[in-house]
Amino acid sequence: MDWLILFLSGVIGGVLNSIAGGGSFITFPALLFAGVPPIAANATNTFASCAGYISGAYALRHEIQSGTQQLKLVVGLCVIGGGIGAFLLLHTPEALFTQSVPWLLLFAALLFTFGGTLNKWLKKVTAKHKHATSAGAFFSAVLLLIVCVYGGYFNAGLGIVTLSYLALAGYTNINVMNGIKLLVSACASLAAIVFFVVNGSIDWPSGMAVLFGTLVGGYYSAKVSRRIPQQYVRTTVIIASFLITAYFFYAN
Template identity: 40%
Template sequence: MLDYLVLIPAAFLAGILNTIAGGGTFLTFPALVFAGIPPVAANATSTVSVFPGYIGGALGFRRELEAFERPALVKIVVLTLIGGLIGSLLLLVSSNEAFSIIVPFLLLAATMAFAFGERIQLWARQSRFGIRPQGTVGQVLVSIYGGYFNGGLGIVLLALFSLWGMRDLNVMNGLKNGLSLVLSAISVVTFAAAGIVAWPQALVMMAAAIVGGYAGAPLARALPKQVVRGIVIAVGAVMSLIFFVRLFA
């Protein structure tokens, strides 16, 4: 019972956080580890548990998704499915030790990319290595990351969109939630088929994440742009620090 008193609020808040800024897995993953789930299985279960929250978030931002250019959206979705499948398969062959080592570095890189996205984009424009909007390589690499470790996926996606030149955070959040839904769907199927999901905990957390995900959309629209950016950067920085402390402790 104590475990579920931790898991349910974590999933609800994760649903809200994923819709607003990303990083909800920073709450569900540690909660599952606290409940005694091994790291790789905890990551897979965390991905499953926040998946319904992306449904609520995508529905809450359907207006922004409908306004996105359809051919570009289809291309991005296909690339997301390919990268997500590759990342999910990589997790299945990873040990708990290897997983624990690589995660903090990925989180820190994602947080820095979002925090300094405008400067990075300016550098990209001035260099010969330009970053194209809806580019194939960037989207596949980010999707591999999301399939391997769902934590910070929203931050990584927002960083990528920033590098693409997107500036409207409502549109960015809508696309982020839609792609997170697609990526998590392929990961859920892969992890379920592999039998590494702790289903009793996952099912309870899924219900809480749905409510949180839908509740987060109007909150995201109401918050000022700088507040949303601050939430993304703060969550990424704090969780990066926590994972580094755990790594070297």
């Protein structure tokens, strides 16, 4: 029964990720409700989400290549940041991480809700500043590293955090931004997964159930996306994310 529930949560998460984002608000709590310990649930959710990042980045590979002239540097920073985040997670006491889960979910929920507004504001702020100086380039690199540390530590909300970083870095083409977002998410997640595998932190049966569900949901979401307005789906995700966050605050 748990396998079926996790598979269905993956299907829903895959559909949400394809239409409006926020699939981790379904898959991560589902893993917890299935009895997977919090740190293992987070590691497993990162594993289950990574296939979508990789396939999406491959689909937008031309946009990625046209959007950055320092691809090796970006990939390197993402791998280092994701590895650091995973290392920090694995050295966080289970009880402390359990207490932090509601706050991490709240942070991700707020980012998902107000991320669009934040990105618009950042684009206005950076419209006249392209960070061409050495100091600006260094700041941008450090910021990307921090984003990937977050992604390696807690995968939920990584897409919104990355888009905010890209807006601050001066990107304006949404297709390029989505491509780089997926590349960043894939590299940071893959680096984190290596640590999780070595540490034995991934619940493989649960992770495969969510992964297969995510692939099915993502595949069929094209038809769904034509029938359901994105704003309706987004509103539903926002409501669900805050309800789930409230539940975890109550449970703690």
